[in-house]
Amino acid sequence: MTELDVAIVGAGPAGLFAAYELSSYVAKGAIRVAVIDKGRHVDKRRCPLFNQRRKVREGTCNSCNPCNILYGLGGAGALSSGTINLRPDVGGDLDKLVGSWEEAEELIRYIDSVFVKFGAPNNVFRIDSSAASELERLAAKAGAKFVPTPQRYMGSDNTPRVIKNMYDHLVRCGIRFYLETEVLDIARASDGLYELKTSRGVLRARYLILAPGRGGAPWFSEVARRLGIEVEPGPLDIGVRVEVPAYITEPVTSIVRDPKIIMYTRVYDDKVRTFCTNPNGFVVKELYSDGTTGVNGESYETIKSKNTNFALLVTIKLTDPLEDTIAYGKYIAGLATKLGGGKPIIQRFGDLEAGRRSTWSRVERSSVEPTLKDVTPGDIGMAYPYRVIANIIEAMKRLDTIMPGVASQQTLLYAPEIKFYSVRAVVNRDLETTASNVFAAGDGAGLSRGINVAAATGVIAARGVLKKMGLSS
Numbered sequence: 001m002t003e004l005d006v007a008i009v010g011a012g013p014a015g016l017f018a019a020y021e022l023s024s025y026v027a028k029g030a031i032r033v034a035v036i037d038k039g040r041h042v043d044k045r046r047c048p049l050f051n052q053r054r055k056v057r058e059g060t061c062n063s064c065n066p067c068n069i070l071y072g073l074g075g076a077g078a079l080s081s082g083t084i085n086l087r088p089d090v091g092g093d094l095d096k097l098v099g100s101w102e103e104a105e106e107l108i109r110y111i112d113s114v115f116v117k118f119g120a121p122n123n124v125f126r127i128d129s130s131a132a133s134e135l136e137r138l139a140a141k142a143g144a145k146f147v148p149t150p151q152r153y154m155g156s157d158n159t160p161r162v163i164k165n166m167y168d169h170l171v172r173c174g175i176r177f178y179l180e181t182e183v184l185d186i187a188r189a190s191d192g193l194y195e196l197k198t199s200r201g202v203l204r205a206r207y208l209i210l211a212p213g214r215g216g217a218p219w220f221s222e223v224a225r226r227l228g229i230e231v232e233p234g235p236l237d238i239g240v241r242v243e244v245p246a247y248i249t250e251p252v253t254s255i256v257r258d259p260k261i262i263m264y265t266r267v268y269d270d271k272v273r274t275f276c277t278n279p280n281g282f283v284v285k286e287l288y289s290d291g292t293t294g295v296n297g298e299s300y301e302t303i304k305s306k307n308t309n310f311a312l313l314v315t316i317k318l319t320d321p322l323e324d325t326i327a328y329g330k331y332i333a334g335l336a337t338k339l340g341g342g343k344p345i346i347q348r349f350g351d352l353e354a355g356r357r358s359t360w361s362r363v364e365r366s367s368v369e370p371t372l373k374d375v376t377p378g379d380i381g382m383a384y385p386y387r388v389i390a391n392i393i394e395a396m397k398r399l400d401t402i403m404p405g406v407a408s409q410q411t412l413l414y415a416p417e418i419k420f421y422s423v424r425a426v427v428n429r430d431l432e433t434t435a436s437n438v439f440a441a442g443d444g445a446g447l448s449r450g451i452n453v454a455a456a457t458g459v460i461a462a463r464g465v466l467k468k469m470g471l472s473s
């Protein structure tokens, strides 16, 4: 049976950066580290439903189980536009996690430098201060807040290459990768080591870094329950992916590619925010292992559409007696999937406002041509709670002050777009959980919401492990 010092579950940004932080000790022969991921090598990650361009360019895959968009080397970010938010409070709350803004900023700079080391292009979008002031003024007029965020943009064409370079380096250092290997269960043996029951046999390790990502969040909460890891309920982000002609958002996206706009709605005082903007991008479909579907957005350096898409997300918090936001979100995703006949729902904003379903003939009359066609025209109002719909309609109208034309009748909305961050591991400053020697990192443990902070939590967890081992980072 293979015995390790550290087993890292998940090869997303959190897992890879944890491995990177340990790699110099592995290279010296001081420790044995393995990364286990149920998905494929990044070179093998294809999805015929993801977008037809990729299919034509690179051939058709035979299997989508597990889903290639969410699972595999590089994690959920591997096929993404690879936008690295260079702020600690975007993509998570790193400043709150480490307890200092300066320390958190320093970590983000470090993460960025590692991405650059492995080939991230020198493509940083910074906002000049007068443009930022103008956007802040416009946002204030809409009763919203604009958060200026410098971003490194890798592009979906480059992100897999950067991940591959990092993987090759880690392998050269001696880190063992078990890909296409699912960790089914974890138990603590009588000698204090953890036994990982995987789809390919059992591994034993003294320390664990659990970084299973958003797709692995239900698995994480199950394992947490069995290992006695304390968790607390987290929020749920539920909303739509908005698609408009690129010229509508251009006055703003030419200043900042991925504008972060936050507002609180008038009736419910709920937080609504824009997220993951893709100028000249594509809406993509996601398939989850529980059979539900969802949407997301992508953009490429070389292939451009005429549209911009972004997520508009409402943050929901639940209290007693139903605190389980994962179950609540899954229920809504299931309902939307059912109503869409197994596909995401598309609806014109005008139809949503008027309370009627969209049909293909109505969508075809829209001035926006959908970039995702594998959808069902329908009524998002039938799948989402009234409160979420009311928040979305209000937020769209307020966004129209900042980007005139966004709330046009023709604007396309896709659903479900749901971000599960639900269960949050209770951790100390080193990200060690309440189970001794078990560390948590990334989206799956509710500690991040983006590549930047996921990677940073991987680094913190790995440094925590080194500290416990008596090795300094």
Ligand SMILES: Cc1cc2nc3c(=O)[nH]c(=O)nc-3n(C[C@H](O)[C@H](O)[C@H](O)COP(=O)(O)OP(=O)(O)OC[C@H]3O[C@@H](n4cnc5c(N)ncnc54)[C@H](O)[C@@H]3O)c2cc1C
Residues within 6 Å of the ligand: 009, 010, 011, 012, 013, 014, 015, 036, 037, 038, 039, 069, 070, 071, 072, 073, 074, 075, 076, 077, 078, 079, 080, 081, 082, 083, 084, 085, 091, 181, 182, 183, 184, 211, 212, 213, 214, 215, 216, 219, 276, 296, 297, 441, 442, 443, 444, 448, 449, 450, 451, 452, 454, 455
């Ligand atoms: C299409 C898309 C586009 C995105 N674009 C951006 C962007 O531009 N910028 C940004 O900041 N964020 C983006 N995000 C979000 C970002 O990808 C995530 O926040 C980030 O990847 C989280 O990192 P992670 O390491 O925590 O988890 P993940 O990246 O999800 O990685 C977790 C890994 O764990 C593995 N795993 C799960 N369970 C098990 C198990 N039981 N056994 C073995 N392996 C397991 C999975 O296969 C997966 O590879 C995007 C997400 C998607 C889906």
